[in-house]
Amino acid sequence: MLLKVKKVYTYIIEVIVCILIIVPILSITYGILSRNFTFIPIYIWTEELARFCMIGMVFVVAGLSVRYGMHLGFDLLSKALSIKWNRILVTIINSMIIVVLSIVAFETVMYAQVAGFRTSPALKMPMSIAYFVIAIGLILIVIELIFTIISKWKEE
Template sequence: MPSPPVRWLSGALDILHRLVEIFVVLLFVAMLGIGLVQIVNRYMFGFSISWSEEFQRFAHIWLVFLAVGIGYRRGVHIGLDLLQNALKPAMARVLVFVIDIGWLVLGSAVVMTTLRVMEVASRQRAPALRITMDNIYLGLCLAGAYLVIVALSRIIATLWSLQRGVES
């Protein structure tokens, strides 16, 4: 049975996962709604919303990058199932652990690179939305941080189960 701090952390992670999923759904609904309003306005009333395309493009970027972490957490990304199934269980666990380390490195690289890009982007504005571009890149940074959290939680869970297996 996990200790109370581990249970608390697990509960906090569950809340974080749910919040990210809700945000992605709301972002998708906003994109869909704004796109629909844009189409109705253009074809029924003869005018366009100047910022709708830009909003949809930037929201799509946020949505895709956040969905990477959700997909990884749920195990729905394309994987090395053929190789993993061919390996003995112990080696398969090692492969999964190495893949989790790779995701951790990827998420960390996304965060570090995006932070550098955001410094430059803070001096640029999106033409239609008139917000600074660092706000757009913030989505990549948050998605990378979420990916790091998911990878760390999987790595810790793997190490925890290995430790529990040794103690038993």
């Protein structure tokens, strides 16, 4: 059951990442073409759209980097420990990270509610959307950390 949920979750994240990669490429390409060819209308929001997509992509991909062990870490101690103590160490470290990220995500949501009246200059998008994307990214990292703890204890 957990494996199926993880597969669906991974598929959804990969689709979101693909969209968040394609949209800035198209947006920036359109911006460049519209500046060089006079028959294409110029829109000033293309750069801002690309910026928001890149911010979203960073926070969504950060969770996947946790899954694949691509985040910054020190593994000198974990390699020297036995399997049992390695599991305990990973659980303690990931639990502390989960607590910190949960607090930051909560505070980000609180800030988004307070600063939600601001809008972005070109898109006129509420800035609370950008702040909520950060909170969602942090929650995705927490989900990946929980998956990491579970998979570490299921290892033989």
